[in-house]
Amino acid sequence: MTMINAFDNDGTPKLAPEERALIARRDRALGPAYRLFYQDPMHIQRGEGVWLWDREGRKYLDAYNNVASVGHCHPRIVAAISAQLGVLNTHTRYLHEDIIAYAERLLATMPDQLEHVMFTCTGSEANDLALRIARSHTGRQGVIVTRQAYHGVTEAVSELSPSLGDFVPRGPRVRLIDAPDGLRIPAAQQGARLADDLARAITEMRAEGIEPAALIVDTIFSSDGLHPDPVGFLEPAVDLIRAEGGLFIADEVQPGFARTGDSFWGFQRHALVPDLVTMGKPMGNGFPVAGVAMRAGPVREFGERARYFNTYGGNPVAAAAGMALLDVIHDEGLQENARIIGAHLKAGLEDIATRRHVIADVRGAGLFLAVECVLDRDSNTPDAALAGFVVNHMRRNGVLISATGPGGNILKIRPPLILQQPEADLLLTAVEAAFNAAATRR
Numbered sequence: 001m002t003m004i005n006a007f008d009n010d011g012t013p014k015l016a017p018e019e020r021a022l023i024a025r026r027d028r029a030l031g032p033a034y035r036l037f038y039q040d041p042m043h044i045q046r047g048e049g050v051w052l053w054d055r056e057g058r059k060y061l062d063a064y065n066n067v068a069s070v071g072h073c074h075p076r077i078v079a080a081i082s083a084q085l086g087v088l089n090t091h092t093r094y095l096h097e098d099i100i101a102y103a104e105r106l107l108a109t110m111p112d113q114l115e116h117v118m119f120t121c122t123g124s125e126a127n128d129l130a131l132r133i134a135r136s137h138t139g140r141q142g143v144i145v146t147r148q149a150y151h152g153v154t155e156a157v158s159e160l161s162p163s164l165g166d167f168v169p170r171g172p173r174v175r176l177i178d179a180p181d182g183l184r185i186p187a188a189q190q191g192a193r194l195a196d197d198l199a200r201a202i203t204e205m206r207a208e209g210i211e212p213a214a215l216i217v218d219t220i221f222s223s224d225g226l227h228p229d230p231v232g233f234l235e236p237a238v239d240l241i242r243a244e245g246g247l248f249i250a251d252e253v254q255p256g257f258a259r260t261g262d263s264f265w266g267f268q269r270h271a272l273v274p275d276l277v278t279m280g281k282p283m284g285n286g287f288p289v290a291g292v293a294m295r296a297g298p299v300r301e302f303g304e305r306a307r308y309f310n311t312y313g314g315n316p317v318a319a320a321a322g323m324a325l326l327d328v329i330h331d332e333g334l335q336e337n338a339r340i341i342g343a344h345l346k347a348g349l350e351d352i353a354t355r356r357h358v359i360a361d362v363r364g365a366g367l368f369l370a371v372e373c374v375l376d377r378d379s380n381t382p383d384a385a386l387a388g389f390v391v392n393h394m395r396r397n398g399v400l401i402s403a404t405g406p407g408g409n410i411l412k413i414r415p416p417l418i419l420q421q422p423e424a425d426l427l428l429t430a431v432e433a434a435f436n437a438a439a440t441r442r
Contacts, residue, residue, distance in 0.1 A: 007036035019043065037402065039392045047072030050416050050423055052400070061399045063415040063427050069257055069282030070328045071418045077285045080324035081317055089317045092119070092310065102319040105326055109264050110293055111273045118299075119291045119314025123253040123280020124152030126290040129308075130276040131156055131214070134247045136306065137298040140213035142205045144198060144241070146179040148406045150223040151216060151251055160216065163223045173210060175201035179224030180233065183361040183372055183380060187230045195236035202244055214275075215241040215248055219266030220255035225405030226363060226370035226412065228260065234270040247298060250274035253290075254368070257282045258329050258417060261339030261366025269365065284321035285328075289314070334417040338366035341419050345369055348428040349413075356435050358386055367419060370404070371411040371431070382407025386438055393434040399427055 015023070023041065026034070036042075042060075046053045049071040052060045062072070070077070084098075092099065103117045120126045135141060143160055145151065150163040158164055159171045170176070177197040180190045202212050215237060221227040238248045255266030256279055263269045267277065275298055280290035291314070302308075312318070329335060346364055349371055353359040360380050361372040373390065375381040387403040390411060394401055404412040415427070 007038060007041045015040070038395045040396065042395075042400075049074075050419055059398060060395075061415075061423055061426055061430075063413050063419075064400045064402050065416070066254060066259065066414050067281050068286050069259070069417055070285055070325060070332070070334060071416045072286075074285055074324075074328060076328055077287075077321055077324040080320040081287055084317045084320035087316075089315055091312070092314050096316050096319070098316055098319040098323070099314050102314075102323050105323060106291070107293060109326075110277065111268075113273045113295055114277060114293045115296045116299060117291050117293045118308055119289065119318065120280075120310055121288045121290060121313050121318075122152070123251075123278065123290050124154045124157055125310070125313070126253070126278040126280055126292050127151045127157045127160070127216070127249075127251060128154045130216070130249050130278050130292045130294075131160070132306075133276060133292070133294065133298050133302050134214040134249060136302040138211070138213045138246060140211040140246070141173045142175065142202075142210040142212040142214075142246075143173060144175045144177055144201045144205075144212060144215045146217060146221060146224050147176045148179060148224040149176075149216075149218065151218070172208060175205050177201050179221050180227040181225075182227045182229060182363050187233075190227075190230060191233035191236045194233065195240050198237045198240055202240075212241065212244055212246040214246050216251055217249075218251040218254055219270065220260065220365065220368060222254040222368075222412070223404055225372070225410045226368065228255075228266075228269065228363065228365040228368070232270050234267075234272060238272055238274075247275035248272070249276045249278065251278050253278060253280040253282075254414075255365075257325070258335035258338055259366055259368050259414075261335060261342050264335060283325065284318060285325050287318060287321035288312070289318035289322050329417070332418070335366075337419075338417050341421060341424050342366040342369065344421060345413070345424050345427065348424070349431065352428070352432050352435065356439075358383060358435070358438075364413070367415055367417055369413040371413070372405075373409045373411065382409035384408035387411055389438050389441075390431070390434040393437050394430045397430055397433065399430040401427075 043055045044052050045055050052062050145160045148163050151157045151160045158168050159174050241248055250267040252265055258264050267274050275295050277293040283289045349362045353362050357377055360374040360377050363370050373383045373387040375383050387409045391403050402412045404410050
């Protein structure tokens with residue numbers, strides 16, 4: 001997944017000399033592990049709302065970046081961060097009312113069984129902490145994830161992130177199972193299929209003397225190609241992992257904070273209460289704040305024996321950013337907006353698909369949508385080249401999306417929650433134009 005839509009420094013001679021020079025400086029300073037998006041890399045200078053501007057002043061509709069989940073540089077969040085930064089920002093071993101108030105407000109968006117929240121700076125740290133708690137509570141080591149999952153980049157959770165590539169080792173404690181597949185598996189079979197795969201993974205794990213500690217999934221299966229439906233299909237797998245003595249960790253970094261429209265959290269769409277819930281990226285609209293919410297039981301012994309400290313996790317500025325984001329989602333009706341505009345976008349994409357034999361499926365929930373590109377609907381063979389062409393054609397025409405999935409053939413559309421119908425229509429026009437252009441080149 002990491003190479004989908006990545007810039008190839010050897011394959012784009014059209015770049016201006018100053019851009020090539022900046023890329024060369026970047027490579028020297030940052031080293032070889034970083035990647036840039038798009039065939040023609042973006043040099044972004046400014047953002048506001050759903051828009052980004054490059055160094056030449058060209059305007060782009062950002063339909064991909066969920067870090068600024070309520071829009072770039074939202075004035076209320078900027079004001080909250082700035083005001084608190086001008087008063088106090090320190091570590092988390094002092095009393096501070098706002099940190100506690102934020103924890104209480106965040107927990108109020110979740111089921112009552114989730115009683116505590118612990119703060120980190122990044123989603124990777126949140127998943128790392130959740131994993132530590134799960135292993136401490138169960139006294140076990142084994143973890144099951146989906147085959148194209150992404151859960152972070154620390155050493156502990158990179159082995160739970162097969163989408164990082166084969167070079168990143170899985171380790172004997174980790175087993176991979178197939179993700180749901182809304183195109184190839186009938187809806188009525190999704191839940192049983194996932195639970196059966198999980199049962200096999202647990203059996204294989206035990207054959208090597210490893211007991212399962214947790215099943216962790218991104219509840220909308222973002223990196224696996226986006227599979228939100230049917231509602232409730234996760235329940236059999238969650239029931240199974242608990243029956244086998246493990247915990248269920250819901251990774252809400254991508255589906256959380258009202259993105260799916262019909263619920264505030266992705267796990268709520270499946271009528272589930274996880275044992276641990278991890279959060280990140282959109283939590284502070286770009287300010288680094290993340291966390292883990294949890295039932296009281298799993299963390300009790302961990303808290304008594306290990307304690308926990310994170311210098312910046314949940315600091316006063318992070319709390320201000322987080323509370324401002326919750327205010328904006330509530331006051332601007334952004335969950336409902338995600339539902340309404342998401343449905344409009346999905347209907348528009350489905351209409352485009354009726355005229356394109358190379359679109360096998362359109363799926364999504366709220367403002368998180370996927371379009372599966374194939375060679376043809378008869379074979380449903382993934383067409384990563386077509387997805388790449390569409391992504392880069394749209395980028396050249398002022399609309400930003402990306403691609404995902406095991407075949408690199410699934411368009412990933414994830415705009416800020418403030419997207420309105422005129423911008424949604426602009427996005428749909430750009431999608432249709434890209435597929436038209438792709439058809440003429442064949």
